[in-house]
Amino acid sequence: MEILMSIMIGVLFTVGTYMLLTRSLLRVILGTMLMSHGANLLLFTMAGLQRGVAPLLGSGAEAYADPLPQALVLTAIVISFGVTSFLLVLAYRTYKVHNTDDLDQLRGSVDE
Amino acid sequence: MNNIVILPILIPFIIGAILILFAKKHTVQRVISGVTAIGMLVISIYLAIYVYQNGITTLELGNWSAPFGIVLVADMFATLMLVLSSIVGVVCLFFAYQTISSEREKYYFYPFYFFLLTGVNGAFLTGDLFNLFVFFEVMLISSYVLIVMGGTKYQLRESVKYVVINVFASALFIIAIAYIYAVTGTFNMAHIAERVAELEQTGILNVIAVLLFIVFAMKGALFPLYFWLPRSYYGPPAAIAALFGGLLTKVGIYAIIRSFTLIFIHDPTFTHKGIIATIAGLTMFFGVLGAVSQFDFKRILSYHIISQVGYMVMGLGIYTRLAIAGAIFYIAHHIIVKSALFLFAGATQRITGTTDLKQMGGLLKTHPYLAWMFLIGALSLAGIPPLSGFFSKFPIILSGFEEGQYVISGVALLVGLLTLFSMIKIFNYAFWGEPKHTEEQANFPVGKLLLPIVPLVALTIILGFAAEPVFQYSLQIADQIMDPSIYIESVLKE
Numbered sequence: 001m002e003i004l005m006s007i008m009i010g011v012l013f014t015v016g017t018y019m020l021l022t023r024s025l026l027r028v029i030l031g032t033m034l035m036s037h038g039a040n041l042l043l044f045t046m047a048g049l050q051r052g053v054a055p056l057l058g059s060g061a062e063a064y065a066d067p068l069p070q071a072l073v074l075t076a077i078v079i080s081f082g083v084t085s086f087l088l089v090l091a092y093r094t095y096k097v098h099n100t101d102d103l104d105q106l107r108g109s110v111d112e
Numbered sequence: 113m114n115n116i117v118i119l120p121i122l123i124p125f126i127i128g129a130i131l132i133l134f135a136k137k138h139t140v141q142r143v144i145s146g147v148t149a150i151g152m153l154v155i156s157i158y159l160a161i162y163v164y165q166n167g168i169t170t171l172e173l174g175n176w177s178a179p180f181g182i183v184l185v186a187d188m189f190a191t192l193m194l195v196l197s198s199i200v201g202v203v204c205l206f207f208a209y210q211t212i213s214s215e216r217e218k219y220y221f222y223p224f225y226f227f228l229l230t231g232v233n234g235a236f237l238t239g240d241l242f243n244l245f246v247f248f249e250v251m252l253i254s255s256y257v258l259i260v261m262g263g264t265k266y267q268l269r270e271s272v273k274y275v276v277i278n279v280f281a282s283a284l285f286i287i288a289i290a291y292i293y294a295v296t297g298t299f300n301m302a303h304i305a306e307r308v309a310e311l312e313q314t315g316i317l318n319v320i321a322v323l324l325f326i327v328f329a330m331k332g333a334l335f336p337l338y339f340w341l342p343r344s345y346y347g348p349p350a351a352i353a354a355l356f357g358g359l360l361t362k363v364g365i366y367a368i369i370r371s372f373t374l375i376f377i378h379d380p381t382f383t384h385k386g387i388i389a390t391i392a393g394l395t396m397f398f399g400v401l402g403a404v405s406q407f408d409f410k411r412i413l414s415y416h417i418i419s420q421v422g423y424m425v426m427g428l429g430i431y432t433r434l435a436i437a438g439a440i441f442y443i444a445h446h447i448i449v450k451s452a453l454f455l456f457a458g459a460t461q462r463i464t465g466t467t468d469l470k471q472m473g474g475l476l477k478t479h480p481y482l483a484w485m486f487l488i489g490a491l492s493l494a495g496i497p498p499l500s501g502f503f504s505k506f507p508i509i510l511s512g513f514e515e516g517q518y519v520i521s522g523v524a525l526l527v528g529l530l531t532l533f534s535m536i537k538i539f540n541y542a543f544w545g546e547p548k549h550t551e552e553q554a555n556f557p558v559g560k561l562l563l564p565i566v567p568l569v570a571l572t573i574i575l576g577f578a579a580e581p582v583f584q585y586s587l588q589i590a591d592q593i594m595d596p597s598i599y600i601e602s603v604l605k606e
């Protein structure tokens with residue numbers, strides 16, 4: 001399972017990097033989304049995937065799952081959602097003001 | 113255990129939330145935010161004195177003991193940074209009263225101002241790597257809003273790049289944290305330091321160290337990763353630019369110094385003397401070259417942030433007691449002087465209506481106080497003796513020569529010279545020569561604008577003339593952070 005996840009993370013990062021390098025603003029945002037999903041998945045996988053019950057006292061189970069990465073990945077997901085929504089609004093506004101979503105035309109000149 | 117440790121995080125957070133309710137009422141917002149900012153300054157100074165007298169103070173949130181729960185750690189370095197951030201917070205706020213447009217005030221300037229301070233203070237105080245990430249994000253999201261506030265064409269365009277770069281850096285940060293958890297099985301920085309000491313820093317830990325260094329270097333604008341800074345700091349008004357220029361990059365530097373004096377200390381020839389020192393030299397050099405090439409008040413200052421961040425990292429790269437103390441003194445000096453200079457840029461922009469140096473001139477005749485105070489700040493930044501810039505650069509360069517790092521020390525001296533050159537260029541173009549501004553601009557009353565800057569200029573003079581006690585304090589901080597066992601023991605209480 002860990003190997004499958006590693007391959008998945010690799011694919012996410014590859015696609016994310018490819019998208020980041022394109023000229024369209026919307027694709028760049030999709031790229032950052034994929035990258036943060038990859039990073040979240042990595043954080044989740046790095047603790048090792050094991051089957052087990054929730055770590056509560058007195059449940060008397062054979063194996064327990066590590067709760068820490070789950071709590072952390074939840075926080076990280078919330079943060080990346082928030083940032084992505086902000087980025088989308090920002091990109092929309094930039095598109096409205098500049099009338100373009102081509103990053104080559106958003107470069108800006110030296111003297112302004 | 114002391115609950116006062118959480119106040120610098122809790123107060124701006126709660127007040128920021130309350131201020132949202134009063135978004136359309138200017139006076140109420142101003143009164144509340146002014147009182148809060150001064151209150152935070154008092155609390156952080158009290159905390160600094162308390163930590164100075166009683167040693168490292170920790171707060172275990174919810175009484176979960178250290179490696180299991182979240183801890184806040186106030187050591188001398190963190191409290192010094194808290195005091196500095198509060199000073200800049202007060203000063204920029206009072207400058208914003210004079211300069212910020214009422215449109216911006218309506219659109220939640222003050223709440224995000226305090227959320228930014230929440231993130232910055234949190235990043236200084238936290239003793240937990242994942243919380244560092246969370247507080248970085250709190251700080252960054254507020255900075256996104258503040259940097260784009262106003263929504264001009266230029267701001268929108270540059271903000272997109274700023275946000276995308278930082279989102280990418282955050283993804284890298286999560287990756288680094290994930291690796292650390294895989295290797296050490298903990299997020300508590302003291303606990304990580306302990307485990308890393310047991311593991312010996314080889315292979316994988318060097319990779320993590322470099323990855324974390326890249327993340328923090330991106331926030332701190334170090335050599336190859338500084339390209340976003342000059343453009344994005346040019347957009348927002350002076351009060352916000354001063355806050356960013358003073359604080360944001362320094363949070364990255366704080367995180368670098370913290371992690372490379374606490375966790376990754378077992379292979380200094382590779383990390384400190386190899387990577388960090390080289391990057392520091394390149395940062396200083398290319399930053400100052402950028403400053404020399406520019407003809408715009410704010411842009412020159414933005415490039416100077418880059419070159420001076422190099423000095424702080426150079427202190428870490430040399431990695432002796434004296435150099436670290438110098439770096440800490442330099443951070444204090446830089447936060448104060450850089451914010452002051454950005455506010456000067458705002459004041460001159462307010463008078464002349466431009467930041468282009470070629471369109472200014474002769475402000476010395478019409479606004480002498482502004483000009484002479486600017487000169488003090490400029491000379492201090494360049495490191496002219498009786499001011500604080502000299503006494504903070506001197507120990508860094510001295511220990512560079514002592515350690516035989518001749519190249520980087522030579523670069524540091526050259527960069528000092530070029531800094532002086534570009535600051536004098538500002539003075540020449542903006543203040544010297546024939547007046548280029550109109551009669552109306554010449555009579556512009558500047559007193560109110562100068563009032564918030566006076567404390568900063570006074571502080572750089574005081575730091576210069578009282579260099580001895582300040583440097584003793586920096587040496588004590590250096591002693592504390594050069595010996596990680598003090599930090600580890602006070603967090604884990606073994």
